[in-house]
Amino acid sequence: xxxxxxxxxxxxxxxxxxxxxxxxxxxxxxxxxxxxxxxxxxxxxxxxxxxxxxxxxxxxxxxxxxxxxxxxxxxxxxxxxxxxxxxxxxxxxxxxxxxxxxxxxxxxxxxxxxxxxxxxxxxxxxxxxxxxxxxxxxxxxxxxx
Numbered sequence: 001x002x003x004x005x006x007x008x009x010x011x012x013x014x015x016x017x018x019x020x021x022x023x024x025x026x027x028x029x030x031x032x033x034x035x036x037x038x039x040x041x042x043x044x045x046x047x048x049x050x051x052x053x054x055x056x057x058x059x060x061x062x063x064x065x066x067x068x069x070x071x072x073x074x075x076x077x078x079x080x081x082x083x084x085x086x087x088x089x090x091x092x093x094x095x096x097x098x099x100x101x102x103x104x105x106x107x108x109x110x111x112x113x114x115x116x117x118x119x120x121x122x123x124x125x126x127x128x129x130x131x132x133x134x135x136x137x138x139x140x141x142x143x144x145x
Contacts, residue, residue, distance in 0.1 A: 003122040011111040018104040025097040032090050039083040046076035 005011065053069040061069075 003118065005115045005118060007111060007114065011108065011115060014104065014108040014111055018101065018108050021097065021101040021104045025094065025101055028090060028094050028097055032087065032094065035083055035087045035090060039080060039087060042076055042080045042083060046073060046080060049073050049076060 049069060049072045053066070053073070056065065056069070
């Protein structure tokens with residue numbers, strides 16, 4: 001039977017902080033994936049509008065139609081730039097969240113090592129007491145003979 005770890009509540013708290021940091025990072029990674037997909041869709045739309053404009057220019061377009069295509073292309077470029085900016089901001093945030101997670105993991109590991117050290121010391125003390133009791137019993141048995 002191991003001795004109760006006196007700092008178990010601290011260890012539990014640090015574990016919960018690590019779990020929360022992991023959850024925050026996971027959410028940000030999922031958001032990054034969503035932003036990357038949206039950016040890819042915007043870039044595909046931009047390519048499609050550009051290709052359609054070139055194809056239609058060969059057939060002949062009115063000024064209004066050219067304006068419409070150019071407006072769609074400008075909109076796609078603005079959306080792509082906005083998504084790219086959000087993605088860059090999110091990447092910096094992810095780096096920060098990873099550092100926070102590593103810090104929380106280190107703090108938890110320190111407490112776990114302390115707990116392990118306490119367990120080892122406790123077992124050592126139990127073994128020492130057991131040897132002492134066995135020695136005492138052995139000496140009594142020799143004295144009784």
